[in-house]
Amino acid sequence: MDNLIIxxxxxxxxxxxxxxxxxxxxxxPSVFDAGAEKAVYDLLNRIPENSVQILNFRGITTIEDxxxxxxxxxxxxxxxxxxxxxxAAGEDSIVHQLNSQIKFSDKVSISKNExxxxxxxxxxxxxxxxxxxxxxSSIKKAENEYIERVVRRSYRQFSKPERLESTPIYAxxxxxARKIVTDPESFKWVCALLAEKFEEIIEKVRPKRxxxxxxxxxxxxxxxxxxxxxxxxxxxxxxxxxxxPTFEMFDGPIFQADAYENEYVLIVDxxxxxxxxxxxxxxxxxxxxxxxxxxAIGAFLNPNAYGNPMEVSSLTRLKKxxxxxxxxxxxxxx
Amino acid sequence: xxxxxxxxxxxxxxxxxxxxxxxxxxxxxxxMFYAEYLEGICQCIKKVDNxxxxxxxxxxxxxxxxxxxVSNFDHAKHVVKTLAKQLNVNEESVFLCNGNHDIVRDLExxxxxxxxxxxxxxxxxxFSRREGSEKIxxxxxxxxSNTAARIHFLSLDSTIGAAGNDCAGSLDVDERDxxxxxxxxxxxxxxxxxxxxxxxxxxxxxxSITEVSPVVDEGDPDWHKxxxxxxxxxxxxxxxxxxxxxxxxxxxxxxxxxxxxVKNNICFVTTGCFGRKIGGRHSNIPCQARLxxxxxxxxxxxxxxxxxxxTHNTISDQGDWEIEESPADRTNKFTFQAEILHAESLPANxxxxxxxxxxxxxxxxxxxxxxxxxxxxRAVQNSNLYQLGRFSTNANITxxxxxxxxxxxxxxxxxxxALRSMMDRISIIIxxxxxxxxxxxxxxxxxxxxxxxxxxxxxxxxxxxxxRTASRLSSRPEGLTSGALSELRDTDICVVFTDVIGTGESLxxxxxxxxxxxxxxxxPSQFYAFxxxxxxxxxxxxxxxxxxxxxxxxxxxxxxxxxxxxxxxHSILQPLVSLV
Numbered sequence: 001m002d003n004l005i006i007x008x009x010x011x012x013x014x015x016x017x018x019x020x021x022x023x024x025x026x027x028x029p030s031v032f033d034a035g036a037e038k039a040v041y042d043l044l045n046r047i048p049e050n051s052v053q054i055l056n057f058r059g060i061t062t063i064e065d066x067x068x069x070x071x072x073x074x075x076x077x078x079x080x081x082x083x084x085x086x087x088a089a090g091e092d093s094i095v096h097q098l099n100s101q102i103k104f105s106d107k108v109s110i111s112k113n114e115x116x117x118x119x120x121x122x123x124x125x126x127x128x129x130x131x132x133x134x135x136x137s138s139i140k141k142a143e144n145e146y147i148e149r150v151v152r153r154s155y156r157q158f159s160k161p162e163r164l165e166s167t168p169i170y171a172x173x174x175x176x177a178r179k180i181v182t183d184p185e186s187f188k189w190v191c192a193l194l195a196e197k198f199e200e201i202i203e204k205v206r207p208k209r210x211x212x213x214x215x216x217x218x219x220x221x222x223x224x225x226x227x228x229x230x231x232x233x234x235x236x237x238x239x240x241x242x243x244x245p246t247f248e249m250f251d252g253p254i255f256q257a258d259a260y261e262n263e264y265v266l267i268v269d270x271x272x273x274x275x276x277x278x279x280x281x282x283x284x285x286x287x288x289x290x291x292x293x294x295x296a297i298g299a300f301l302n303p304n305a306y307g308n309p310m311e312v313s314s315l316t317r318l319k320k321x322x323x324x325x326x327x328x329x330x331x332x333x334x
Numbered sequence: 335x336x337x338x339x340x341x342x343x344x345x346x347x348x349x350x351x352x353x354x355x356x357x358x359x360x361x362x363x364x365x366m367f368y369a370e371y372l373e374g375i376c377q378c379i380k381k382v383d384n385x386x387x388x389x390x391x392x393x394x395x396x397x398x399x400x401x402x403x404v405s406n407f408d409h410a411k412h413v414v415k416t417l418a419k420q421l422n423v424n425e426e427s428v429f430l431c432n433g434n435h436d437i438v439r440d441l442e443x444x445x446x447x448x449x450x451x452x453x454x455x456x457x458x459x460x461f462s463r464r465e466g467s468e469k470i471x472x473x474x475x476x477x478x479s480n481t482a483a484r485i486h487f488l489s490l491d492s493t494i495g496a497a498g499n500d501c502a503g504s505l506d507v508d509e510r511d512x513x514x515x516x517x518x519x520x521x522x523x524x525x526x527x528x529x530x531x532x533x534x535x536x537x538x539x540x541x542s543i544t545e546v547s548p549v550v551d552e553g554d555p556d557w558h559k560x561x562x563x564x565x566x567x568x569x570x571x572x573x574x575x576x577x578x579x580x581x582x583x584x585x586x587x588x589x590x591x592x593x594x595x596v597k598n599n600i601c602f603v604t605t606g607c608f609g610r611k612i613g614g615r616h617s618n619i620p621c622q623a624r625l626x627x628x629x630x631x632x633x634x635x636x637x638x639x640x641x642x643x644x645t646h647n648t649i650s651d652q653g654d655w656e657i658e659e660s661p662a663d664r665t666n667k668f669t670f671q672a673e674i675l676h677a678e679s680l681p682a683n684x685x686x687x688x689x690x691x692x693x694x695x696x697x698x699x700x701x702x703x704x705x706x707x708x709x710x711x712r713a714v715q716n717s718n719l720y721q722l723g724r725f726s727t728n729a730n731i732t733x734x735x736x737x738x739x740x741x742x743x744x745x746x747x748x749x750x751x752a753l754r755s756m757m758d759r760i761s762i763i764i765x766x767x768x769x770x771x772x773x774x775x776x777x778x779x780x781x782x783x784x785x786x787x788x789x790x791x792x793x794x795x796x797x798x799x800x801x802r803t804a805s806r807l808s809s810r811p812e813g814l815t816s817g818a819l820s821e822l823r824d825t826d827i828c829v830v831f832t833d834v835i836g837t838g839e840s841l842x843x844x845x846x847x848x849x850x851x852x853x854x855x856x857x858p859s860q861f862y863a864f865x866x867x868x869x870x871x872x873x874x875x876x877x878x879x880x881x882x883x884x885x886x887x888x889x890x891x892x893x894x895x896x897x898x899x900x901x902x903x904h905s906i907l908q909p910l911v912s913l914v
Contacts (some may be wrong), residue, residue, distance in 0.1 A: 022791075023790060023791055026757065026787070027750045027754060031571075061567075061598070062567070062568065062598075063568070064568075065511075097564065097567070097568060156817070176817065178797065178798055178817075178818065181782070181786050181789075181796065182795055182797055182798075182821055184789045184794075184796075187786060187790065188790055214779070217779055217798060217799075217800055218782075220779040220783050221776070221782050221783050221785075221786035221787075221798060224786070225786070225787070228787070234596070236744050237743070238740050239739070239740055239780065241778060
């Protein structure tokens with residue numbers, strides 16, 4: 001599903017438009033075209049009457065001419081309230097395109113720290129009463145809970161603690177990102193959120209060149225998707241086959257690009273002990289490059305505990321997804 | 335395309351001269367100081383760049399005079415002519431657009447938009463419009479190239495529709511249609527091609543790009559955000575679509591701060607004020623101008639020149655031009671080089687040495703798209719990606735060549751084109767087998783990337799697995815575990831993706847592992863393979879028997895293989911890559 005039902009009464013329906021455009025317009029998912037409009041229209045037709053619609057245009061940079069006309073008409077006709085939100089930073093153009101194409105250009109747009117909202121209800125009357133911090137929190141909470149569910153489904157509990165492949169500690173179970181990649185719906189949501197986080201990281205750490213690095217089989221699909229969905233930067237994608245979880249690799253050149261002085265954002269699936277991060281950074285430094293930041297789906301520790309000097313971020317904490325998760329060294333283990 | 339056909343282009347950008355009072359002692363471009371000021375920047379350019387590469391064009395993106403005092407165009411004429419002379423640029427190659435300060439506001443408010451701009455039009459006829467121009471609409475004018483630099487110019491008036499305000503005006507769909515269709519017609523009649531460059535100038539920038547932080551302008555930290563011509567970002571997309579392979583550089587001013595970036599494959603450039611009243615109300619950023627170089631390989635570089643005061647005394651005009659030393663000055667690159675670069679420095683068609691009498695084993699390998707294959711071959715050649723050596727990918731057979739995949743798939747639009755070609759073919763397989771259950775299998779990193787991306791679009795389940803599970807290179811959970819096999823239960827068709835097919839043993843190994851391990855009544859009956867590179871001439875008799883079809887994006891790149899016993903031992907010729 002490309003939509004999430006946010007509250008327990010199924011009254012708030014949330015759509016990340018980028019997930020729709022990725023499917024309808026796979027070569028340029030940042031463009032909202034007529035095909036995407038039809039898909040969003042169909043999605044809205046399938047949800048309950050009288051619910052609040054939230055359309056998040058984050059990751060969309062261009063709305064094709066006329067692509068919102070039918071949807072705009074429908075949104076202005078229906079009785080339920082529609083909230084169109086989009087990331088504010090650097091995406092003023094989309095604010096304007098939405099405004100002009102849905103023909104509410106004289107209406108209010110309200111700047112918040114992270115989101116800007118256009119509020120429409122029936123016949124286009126703007127209401128501000130729905131723009132609350134609780135609403136923003138609800139969206140974030142729903143997305144976080146979705147990620148936690150996805151991560152939980154990727155977890156396999158061992159009957160007794162087993163030693164991990166990547167690091168000499170014993171675990172109560174193992175996360176396998178392959179399960180996320182296998183399911184296109186889960187994969188899309190995770191990638192969209194990773195891409196959003198990636199843009200935030202780039203703004204924060206300002207690498208000399210925007211380059212994404214993945215050093216494992218199961219991180220590679222996420223890294224490629226982040227490159228594909230990234231809107232404000234056109235990163236170079238480097239795949240090293242591979243440094244993790246088994247720390248051996250091809251005997252050829254480690255980095256295929258001109259790595260000297262390159263500053264990478266490393267994409268990993270899950271961080272437990274952080275061995276893959278440190279190994280990757282050691283190799284990067286040996287090539288005259290560096291890893292400025294790390295982005296993961298899930299991390300066991302607080303990301304700050306791994307980092308210095310790398311900026312480590314994750315979509316969720318593994319312990320939140322699986323509260324029974326345990327990692328330990330075994331005394332006297334040989 | 336040869337260097338002669340795509341010569342180096344060098345463009346000088348200045349904007350926002352804001353000539354307010356030429357007789358004032360406080361203005362950089364005043365009558366008694368402008369020549370010295372201009373000479374200073376010309377000397378600075380020569381000092382930092384002694385390449386003697388000529389400047390092909392000057393772009394002046396509006397606010398030539400200040401606050402609609404159009405009588406100052408008389409002085410502006412001397413300033414711009416002097417600059418052109420000092421930079422050795424023909425006056426016909428000085429391209430202009432107007433800014434919100436270049437119009438008579440009373441006339442604008444009364445609705446006479448042509449008369450409000452008449453002095454600017456007179457001024458512009460002294461320069462690039464001297465030889466005439468083609469009017470697309472009230473706001474858009476096209477000037478075709480008449481020089482060896484093959485630079486076309488599109489002037490856009492971003493102020494129409496602003497009702498005399500300082501912010502950008504409107505730009506509706508009809509106007510975007512007109513401009514896009516005009517350029518499309520120019521392309522169709524071959525007046526604009528990939529050998530040309532299109533310069534677009536609009537006073538208000540269509541997108542926000544900044545290099546400096548924090549921004550302080552007229553006391554408002556968000557000042558620049560309020561001066562973006564948002565409607566024009568959609569026009570930029572339309573122009574890019576109309577001219578898919580033409581380098582486009584879009585110059586703007588107004589926001590009084592520098593920035594440049596390639597977005598949507600268009601290079602957007604803004605530069606701060608070139609002139610202003612010393613200590614005046616505009617930006618706190620030093621006066622500046624910019625030099626953009628566009629060489630044969632389309633690696634854009636920018637040099638920003640700043641007028642730095644020597645003292646803290648802001649009413650002093652004692653300053654010097656110097657080049658900005660900033661990490662923000664970097665290289666930006668257009669990304670369609672796969673299609674346009676060096677096209678004619680290769681044989682007319684890189685497949686011209688294609689072997690026509692293919693052996694029987696080659697018949698099972700089908701190329702997805704000739705155009706894509708040509709792009710890949712050109713990318714391999716242009717980026718010197720082909721490596722010779724001993725590459726041990728199989729216990730008995732050694733591969734003698736290697737192509738790194740990351741730089742190939744980051745080259746131009748090859749990744750997107752490869753995905754599109756694969757998706758098109760998968761769609762046919764899905765359509766031809768409506769009642770069959772299909773699973774995509776991504777082999778190793780790049781195969782998994784292909785499979786996962788196609789899975790998003792088609793909704794077909796995919797599994798990523800390591801093809802070298804038995805070797806030291808992969809961990810057990812990356813292979814065909816029970817979890818992965820459970821995903822294959824009751825599957826009819828397996829479509830396997832990989833980056834390069836050598837001997838094809840990895841594919842056969844995966845197929846056999848699946849057939850031997852799937853615990854179900856129904857096991858996959860059909861296997862297809864997709865690859866980025868697969869030399870069609872290599873003998874793989876088993877593969878064509880075991881797979882319904884083997885598709886590749888590039889089948890005509892020779893990847894020779896040899897019996898390992900025919901090579902000296904590893905102690906004498908060490909493998910560059912060893913996967914066994």
